Amino acid sequence: MVLVGLFVAGVAAAVGLALRAFQENLLYFYTPTQAIAGEAPDGKKIRLGGMVQEGSVRREPGDLELRFDVSDNEKTMTVAYSGVLPDLFKEGQGVIAMGHLGADGVFQAEEVLAKHDENYMPPEVAATMATDGQGTPAAPPRSDAALN
Template identity: 55%
Template structure:
């Protein structure tokens, strides 16, 4: 039994709409997956959990005495720590006003092959009472780990 021409045309339109919607969802998921910036603590990065070359965020406290400013450019080298591990960070640009040694920071960028975090953005905490949630949980985890190993 042959399909009526009007039904056949409707079926083709419906299938075309379903295929188009599926393609739109697939493209949107791919684009979102590429833009996800996962947070890693210095301990996670030292343990090899962070992907090299991928866009990630890293955070912790700026190690006292680690900030080195290049006098000829806007390059700043510093170390971020969660008191379990240390992560060398290189950033070229103007740092936030609240950036300082001993303060909490979150940096966006990528880890290079030599284990140095190449930051494209550095965010500093807002005031002495605020700590970015990712940094606070990483520091809490480090404190729990420290307490376990000393007991």
């Protein structure tokens, strides 16, 4: 029975430590507003999350670097990235970029992940919804869905 007591105490301690660690790292990504306000730790790698703004994806001719603007509907931050993009990366979609904030205010990304929403539907339905403007918008998806 002593062993059981010890074990339960061990589990309780482990859960407590895990919760503490979770409290500190609760933030999986920062929004552009938070990053611009300087809430993200300096000089550390962080994740920046938001929506890729429509019409903001641009690439200089002869350069691999891609630039796009990430927005949380309040502030916008430019992200620079050269690498392979996931299939679902597109304008109006949610995105999570990992990297660091440069001195020039441009976020230098080392990894870009696409974050999709929870809507599943056939393409025809999505097309109808986009033209009707009814129901859950297909493209662009609701921003809260993509930011959550």
